[in-house]
Amino acid sequence: MKALRWHGTGDVSVDTVDDPQILDAHDCIIDVSLTAICGSDLHLFDGYIPTMEDGDILGHEFMGEVVEVGSGVQTLKKGDRVVVPFPIACGHCHYCNRDEYSLCDNSNPNKEVQAAAYGYGGAGLYGYSHMMGGFDGGQAEYVRVPYADVGPLKVPESLTDEQVLFLTDIYPTGYQAAVNCDIQQGDVVAVWGCGPVGLFAQISAKMLGAQVIGIDRIPERLRMAEQFAGSTVLNFEDEDVFDKLKEVNDGRGPNACIDAVGLEAHGLGLTGVAQKAEQALKLQTDRGTALIEAIQSCGKGGTVSIAGVYGGVLNHVNMGAAFGKGLTFKMGQTHVQKYIRDLLGHVERGELDPSYIITHKAPLAKAPELYETFRDKDDDCVKVVLDTSWDDDHEVEVRTQKVEA
Structure with a gap:
């Protein structure tokens, strides 16, 4: 598959890598339809977050279709369209039981590394350094999602991908x-x-x-x-x-x-x-x-x-x-799972259209150049969304009409 990988400060590229595999009975695999570049990704791009390693796959705002589920997954099936919260949470530890999902005790396999810096370790995060678990991110064609019964939320067919994508992070x-x-x-x-x-x-x-x-x-x-x-x-x-x-x-x-x-x-x-x-x-x-x-x-x-x-x-x-x-x-990091269903209701009722803030949409292949555009605030860039179904030669769609005075 194709994925956006970090190779050092200011150096990212779209590379061919192995497809993700089910590693635990509670995993699922998502065929990513849309993924976004977040302002937090720029901190990685600019080299300010420690414990990054050459080849790490970036991205924590993504959604798509379930294409494979582990034997222990109860709530999802192949073909479900889902949005995926950026913090990974087990759903049953002390903090998850208090709806404090980004503080999960069990989802970060490297929590001792984080604890050395912060005193305690928090939840694992997609595509956000090895201190946060070393999980592959969602700026890719496919991604493995642990604790699939806790994170992904099925979304109604009445809403477009663009309308629900930001439930993964920035809206909550x-x-x-x-x-x-x-x-x-x-x-x-x-x-x-x-x-x-x-x-x-x-x-x-x-x-x-x-x-x-x-x-x-x-x-x-x-x-x-x-x-x-x-x-x-x-x-x-x-x-x-x-x-x-x-x-x-x-x-x-x-x-x-x-x-x-x-x-x-x-x-x-x-x-x-x-x-x-x-x-x-x-x-x-x-x-x-x-x-x-x-x-x-x-x-x-x-x-x-x-x-x-x-x-x-x-x-x-x-x-x-x-x-x-x-x-x-x-x-603190957002307890996305706590808010995501209520916020989906706001979108369903037409109280706001989150897709309003998209200014640039492009194929995954254009991600490296758009990291720079987004960081430098060029071309009236406010939010970049990447469509994995677009071929590499597809032009960047710039929605300048969204921000006209």
Whole structure:
């Protein structure tokens, strides 16, 4: 089969590899129809996540058709069309029983490696380093899915692949970020980042009753925040975010702030230069510009919800501000299995069409060039979806009409 493999920082290619096999009675094999490039994949592409190995297959947002099931699988059969949550969960450990699926005790065979860095190990993740289990990812024609009775969700024929693909990660991730804010009707929620997760966080916060402010510097992303989520937007290159946010809630600031950016946040001025230099010099592993601003801007007694991925150590985080204002922090990998059925209901009822955010669709063969396009935010690129049924010569479909002013 063909699969997108990592060979080093900035080096990925579509290669021919062996087809996946059933390794456990509770596995299934998926014939991938659509898969996507996630902002989190860029952290791998850019070399910021440790324990990657040459030849690792990337990708954790994928769906397709079941083509083989292990003898122990009870809920799926050949021919079922499914979406697959990105965290792998056993369904019966202490954490799975509490609906905390991304903390699963049993799905990560390398949890001791993760524990050495983090104190404890969490769930295995598809295509996201050996610290997270070393599982092959879904940017491929086929993928092995462990614990097939726990993860994959059958989707109705009335919905297209594009409408349900993002149930695998970015829609539940944005939704969990909003839920973590404990939103009350009329609360003001500020969201750093108007990329895919930030957009879903914004629309989720609005659905939960918040007034939403989206913060970014990329014009097409800001337009999407206005059009898709109905947010008020701030361009941090043009306006002082802290000063503008102090004006809301009669000067009290936002009730909650969501960091949907993570470890490669861009910053302005000397602070931005210092953050990038310290990361390059390995004086810190992550750039925390968005998180630092969220802590500073959040109103007293508020919540800082972190959906953007962090992998290690941050400098310049003002814990004094967090302590002095009595802030609550909520964060972590998404418990996709907890939310996925309810969010499928939103899509079925036509309350939103997640496919709106797709700006680029292409065959798997075009993935390497689109990693660069997505990373560099060229060509008004907000979200890339790869269609494994398209032949290698199929042109990239660019949906620029989606983000017109």
